[in-house]
Amino acid sequence: MSDVAERVKKIVVEHLSVDPEKVVEGANFIDDLGADSLDTVELVMAFEEEFGVEIPDDAAETIVTVGDAVKFLEKNAA
Amino acid sequence: MFSLTGRKALVTGASGGIGAEIARALHAQGAVVALSGTRAAALEALAAALGERAHVAPANLADRASVEALVPAAEAAMGGLDILVNNAGITRDNLFMRMKDEEWDSVLAVNLTSSFILARSAVKGMMKRRFGRIIGITSVVGVTGNPGQANYCAAKAGMIGMTKSLAAEVASRNITVNCVAPGFIESAMTDALNDKQREAIMANIPAGRMGKGEEIAAAVAFLASDAAGYVNGQTLHVNGAMARI
Numbered sequence A: 001m002s003d004v005a006e007r008v009k010k011i012v013v014e015h016l017s018v019d020p021e022k023v024v025e026g027a028n029f030i031d032d033l034g035a036d037s038l039d040t041v042e043l044v045m046a047f048e049e050e051f052g053v054e055i056p057d058d059a060a061e062t063i064v065t066v067g068d069a070v071k072f073l074e075k076n077a078a
Numbered sequence B: 001m002f003s004l005t006g007r008k009a010l011v012t013g014a015s016g017g018i019g020a021e022i023a024r025a026l027h028a029q030g031a032v033v034a035l036s037g038t039r040a041a042a043l044e045a046l047a048a049a050l051g052e053r054a055h056v057a058p059a060n061l062a063d064r065a066s067v068e069a070l071v072p073a074a075e076a077a078m079g080g081l082d083i084l085v086n087n088a089g090i091t092r093d094n095l096f097m098r099m100k101d102e103e104w105d106s107v108l109a110v111n112l113t114s115s116f117i118l119a120r121s122a123v124k125g126m127m128k129r130r131f132g133r134i135i136g137i138t139s140v141v142g143v144t145g146n147p148g149q150a151n152y153c154a155a156k157a158g159m160i161g162m163t164k165s166l167a168a169e170v171a172s173r174n175i176t177v178n179c180v181a182p183g184f185i186e187s188a189m190t191d192a193l194n195d196k197q198r199e200a201i202m203a204n205i206p207a208g209r210m211g212k213g214e215e216i217a218a219a220v221a222f223l224a225s226d227a228a229g230y231v232n233g234q235t236l237h238v239n240g241a242m243a244r245i
C-alpha cells in the first residue's frame, strides 16, 4: 500500500470508527462504511488538512470510495 | 452556570444598539469577542471599553467578498470561533406595491444572505472542534408579518427557516443553531418615534414597556452557553408578551 493510501486509511478508520479490514480500495464511504452525508464532508475536510490540499466541491463529489480519495490525493497532494 | 470562559464569539452589528449589548454580555460571561460592523470607530470604542479579550473585525455585509472574508479574519484574530451571532440588520420600509427592487435586494442581502455565508463559513471549524453556537437575531415580525416591511419580514422569516434546517444538519456534531426574536426594543430607531406612534405600540405590549438591548443579550448569552446544549433549531421570543407564539 502506498504512503498516501496508508494515511487515507488511517483517517477513514479514525473518523468513521470502522474495522480497518473493511477500508479497502473499493469500499464506498456511504454504502460500505456507514458514513452519512455529513461524514463525507468531514472526511474531505480531514483529507484537506492531512495532505495540505484544497479539494473543490465538484472534485469532492467524485470521491465516493476509498480508492477515489487515494487516487485524487496521489495526483493532487504536494 | 452560563459561563463562556474560553469561548470565542463573533458578533455582527456590534456597533448597533442591540449588538453592542450582546457583545458586552458575552464578554461579561468570559468570552473573547470579535466586534463587526461598518463603522470601525464605533467598534474600536466598544473594544476599548471592554478592555481585554476584544477584537475589531469590520466588514460590509452588503458586499459578498467582505462577508466571505469576515469569519476567516475573526478566526485568525481569536484563534478559532465557537459562537457566531448574526445580529446585523437593516430596514428599507415601503408599501409592498411601491417597494423597489433595490429595497428588497439590499434587505435580503444584509439580513439573510450574509447570515447564510457567515454560518456556512463558521460551521466548518465548529464541526472539526465538535462545538458551535450559531445565533440569529430575527424579529417578531418575521413570524407575524408587518405592513410596510415585506422585505424585512421575508428576510427575518428566512432566517428562522435557515436556522431550523442547519440545526437538523449539524446537531449530531454538538452544534446548536437558534434564533432570538426581539419585539420592540429601545433603540435609536424607537427613540425617533413620536408620542402618538409610541402610544400605539405600547397598546400592543402587555408588559407596558419596550424591551432593552440587554434583555435580548441575556437570551443570546443563554443560547451560547453549554447549559443550552439541547435547545436546538428554536426561536426564543423576547417581546413582553406582545405576541404569544
Ligand SMILES: NC(=O)c1ccc[n+]([C@@H]2O[C@H](COP(=O)([O-])OP(=O)(O)OC[C@H]3O[C@@H](n4cnc5c(N)ncnc54)[C@H](OP(=O)(O)O)[C@@H]3O)[C@@H](O)[C@H]2O)c1
Pocket: B012, B013, B014, B015, B016, B017, B018, B019, B036, B037, B038, B039, B040, B042, B059, B060, B061, B062, B063, B087, B088, B089, B090, B110, B137, B138, B139, B140, B181, B182, B183, B184, B185, B186, B187, B188, B189, B190
Ligand atoms: N430594535 C428593535 O426594536 C428590533 C426589533 C426586532 C429585531 N431587531 C433586530 O436586531 C438587530 C439589531 O438591531 P438594532 O436595533 O441594534 O439596530 P441598529 O442599532 O441599527 O444596528 C444595526 C447594526 O447592523 C450593522 N449593519 C447594518 N448594515 C450593515 C452592513 N451593510 N454591513 C455590516 N454591518 C451592518 C450596523 O453596523 P454599522 O452601523 O457599523 O454599519 C449596526 O451595528 C437587527 O437585526 C434588527 O433587525 C431589532
